[in-house]
Amino acid sequence: MLKMLEKILAILTRRERKQLALLLVLMLTMALFQAAGVASVLPFISLVMNPEIITQNNWIQAIYTYFDFPDNNSFIIATGLLMLFLILFGNAVSAVATWAKFKFVWNNNDNISRRLLQHYLLQPYEFFLNRNSSDLAKNILNEIQFLTNGFLIPLLDFASRILIIIVIITMVLIVNPLITIIAVLILGGSYMLIYWIIRNKLAYRGGRRLRANRERFKVVSEAFGGIKEVKASGREVFFLEKYARASSTLSSMQAWNNLVGAIPKYILESVAFGSVIALILVLLVIKGEAQGIIPLVSFFAFAGYRLMPAIQDIFQTSTQIKFNQATLEHIYQEMTGISTREVIKQKNIREIDPMLFDQEIKLDEITFNYPDREEKVLEKVSLTIRKNQKIGIVGATGAGKTTLVDILLGLFIPEQGQITVDGLSIEAENVQSWQKIIGYVPQQIYLSDDTIIGNIAFGIPENQIDLEKIKKAAAIARLDEFIERLPDKYHTVVGERGVKLSGGQMQRVGIARAVYHDPQVLILDEATSALDNITEQEFMEALEAAAEVKTLIIIAHRINTVRNCDTIIMLENGRVQEQGNYEMLMQDSKKFRTMATARDKDDKNTKGQD
Numbered sequence: 001m002l003k004m005l006e007k008i009l010a011i012l013t014r015r016e017r018k019q020l021a022l023l024l025v026l027m028l029t030m031a032l033f034q035a036a037g038v039a040s041v042l043p044f045i046s047l048v049m050n051p052e053i054i055t056q057n058n059w060i061q062a063i064y065t066y067f068d069f070p071d072n073n074s075f076i077i078a079t080g081l082l083m084l085f086l087i088l089f090g091n092a093v094s095a096v097a098t099w100a101k102f103k104f105v106w107n108n109n110d111n112i113s114r115r116l117l118q119h120y121l122l123q124p125y126e127f128f129l130n131r132n133s134s135d136l137a138k139n140i141l142n143e144i145q146f147l148t149n150g151f152l153i154p155l156l157d158f159a160s161r162i163l164i165i166i167v168i169i170t171m172v173l174i175v176n177p178l179i180t181i182i183a184v185l186i187l188g189g190s191y192m193l194i195y196w197i198i199r200n201k202l203a204y205r206g207g208r209r210l211r212a213n214r215e216r217f218k219v220v221s222e223a224f225g226g227i228k229e230v231k232a233s234g235r236e237v238f239f240l241e242k243y244a245r246a247s248s249t250l251s252s253m254q255a256w257n258n259l260v261g262a263i264p265k266y267i268l269e270s271v272a273f274g275s276v277i278a279l280i281l282v283l284l285v286i287k288g289e290a291q292g293i294i295p296l297v298s299f300f301a302f303a304g305y306r307l308m309p310a311i312q313d314i315f316q317t318s319t320q321i322k323f324n325q326a327t328l329e330h331i332y333q334e335m336t337g338i339s340t341r342e343v344i345k346q347k348n349i350r351e352i353d354p355m356l357f358d359q360e361i362k363l364d365e366i367t368f369n370y371p372d373r374e375e376k377v378l379e380k381v382s383l384t385i386r387k388n389q390k391i392g393i394v395g396a397t398g399a400g401k402t403t404l405v406d407i408l409l410g411l412f413i414p415e416q417g418q419i420t421v422d423g424l425s426i427e428a429e430n431v432q433s434w435q436k437i438i439g440y441v442p443q444q445i446y447l448s449d450d451t452i453i454g455n456i457a458f459g460i461p462e463n464q465i466d467l468e469k470i471k472k473a474a475a476i477a478r479l480d481e482f483i484e485r486l487p488d489k490y491h492t493v494v495g496e497r498g499v500k501l502s503g504g505q506m507q508r509v510g511i512a513r514a515v516y517h518d519p520q521v522l523i524l525d526e527a528t529s530a531l532d533n534i535t536e537q538e539f540m541e542a543l544e545a546a547a548e549v550k551t552l553i554i555i556a557h558r559i560n561t562v563r564n565c566d567t568i569i570m571l572e573n574g575r576v577q578e579q580g581n582y583e584m585l586m587q588d589s590k591k592f593r594t595m596a597t598a599r600d601k602d603d604k605n606t607k608g609q610d
């Protein structure tokens with residue numbers, strides 16, 4: 001329990017912890033008022049039954065004379081009104097406390113999910129290679145709600161009930177210790193026994209609930225993500241069944257949790273009411289008359305009326321807390337697992353100045369391997385890219401071209417070697433300023449379900465988009481004619497991941513997106529692979545005509561694409577095999593010649609396709 005508290009406190013910010021403390025104070029006030037309501041019942045009923053107390057009790061006598069009551073009845077009425085006020089006020093405090101509780105809890109739901117999204121977004125790129133995006137989405141969108149509903153609310157209810165119970169029990173203890181102790185032992189003991197028996201099951205089933213939920217999100221995201229393949233191969237049933245299994249597990253775990261929390265109430269309520277009746281009968285037999293015992297019995301009945309639900313709530317919230325312990329652990333680990341402090345310092349990316357680049361980019365003996373691979377993907381790759389040069393990178397599939405570009409982009413930190421720009425080494429501190437001057441077209445372009453404008457100005461707030469720049473970028477990417485033919489022109493929505501565009505059109509949107517920022521360095525990773533030769537040629541010419549972009553790094557399968565580059569690098573198994581311009585390589589390298597002639601034939605076959 002203490003460990004859980006530690007974890008939930010660790011998830012909260014200092015401000016939220018302060019709010020929590022305030023909330024607990026409010027809840028304590030609520031408990032005291034509720035207890036005062038209970039406490040006033042016994043004296044009041046005694047007073048009504050036996051008004052002589054007024055003259056017998058010195059305290060009451062003093063109050064009676066101080067306020068100068070005309071007779072006993074008006075004193076009783078005044079006391080009744082006071083009691084009524086106490087109960088009303090107590091309930092008002094309860095209402096305020098409940099309001100504060102829900103406000104706090106749902107604010108937290110909002111804040112924690114925001115913090116989790118921020119935490120994820122600030123992770124290095126490497127983090128996302130090992131994580132399933134539907135799992136991350138699930139944690140933010142769904143698990144935080146389980147944490148709120150299944151952990152935080154029960155925890156607060158638990159705390160408030162404990163306070164109420166302590167106050168009430170203390171009071172009834174003073175009135176009649178024996179009956180209280182017996183009642184508490186029987187009731188509390190039975191609940192504790194039941195809890196003790198099921199506690200491991202609760203934790204286990206809570207864990208299963210968590211895993212089933214992950215599976216549910218994964219299946220749905222995969223089914224829709226690969227919908228074309230699913231439909232084309234008729235695999236709908238496979239996904240349906242997979243979802244059904246996970247979903248029914250989740251539901252049955254959740255139903256079981258609600259059930260075990262609620263069931264003991266019916267058993268123990270019977271026990272409690274039975275006891276009250278038994279108590280009345282016993283007292284009746286001992287004392288022989290009903291009058292004297294009514295205040296005491298009413299007191300216990302009222303105490304029981306407050307106490308029973310409180311004890312039941314404690315049990316129910318305990319089962320919920322235990323059940324959702326797995327969720328808390330999970331979120332705790334997600335939020336504290338990897339530190340983001342370093343990145344947070346410089347998160348305000350808009351305020352970062354672009355890096356100055358006047359002479360050369362140098363890759364110096366870059367060695368890299370992926371964490372789960374033994375073989376080196378890149379080994380001692382050195383390369384100098386002078387400003388305004390065009391560099392081509394060719395090589396067989398899997399040679400490490402994309403990885404090299406990822407390192408150049410600062411997405412991965414090389415194991416050995418470094419990248420320098422005008423002699424300045426690229427480190428975690430300045431990588432964002434370096435990225436600001438790069439335009440990058442990835443091998444697989446991601447288009448969002450937005451308009452062409454929204455996709456070209458990806459991640460830029462609508463009111464900051466410059467339409468002239470959009471049009472210029474579209475012209476460079478040879479996209480303008482196509483856009484003019486669209487029904488809504490630049491406002492045409494491209495569909496999820498660009499499903500309403502052809503492969504080549506998607507690539508050109510990707511290119512327009514990269515050149516929109518007028519980058520000084522443009523990196524194209526197979527960015528023209530889906531374009532026909534003529535369009536590719538036109539794009540290259542348009543790019544050269546646009547003054548801003550001069551330094552180009554082009555990865556291509558077709559030698560033709562890199563033919564005009566100042567330097568062509570041939571990468572093989574992560575090493576630079578050959579380096580030189582087209583003519584040199586054609587002359588000196590047999591491999592390059594084979595590649596060039598094979599690809600040229602290939603080109604002739606595909607010519608004219610879009």
Ligand SMILES: Nc1ncnc2c1ncn2[C@@H]1O[C@H](COP(=O)(O)OP(=O)(O)OP(=O)(O)O)[C@@H](O)[C@H]1O
Pocket residue numbers: 129370371372373377395396397398399400401402403404443
């Ligand atoms: N995230 C990763 N984890 C482990 N290995 C990876 C990862 N990404 C790529 N690899 C491996 O690294 C090697 C180089 O991959 P890379 O994507 O750089 O090749 P490439 O030259 O761009 O190939 P292609 O021409 O097919 O795009 C491949 O063998 C690939 O399997």
Ligand SMILES: [Mg+2]
Pocket residue numbers: 401402403443525
């Ligand atoms: Mg690649």
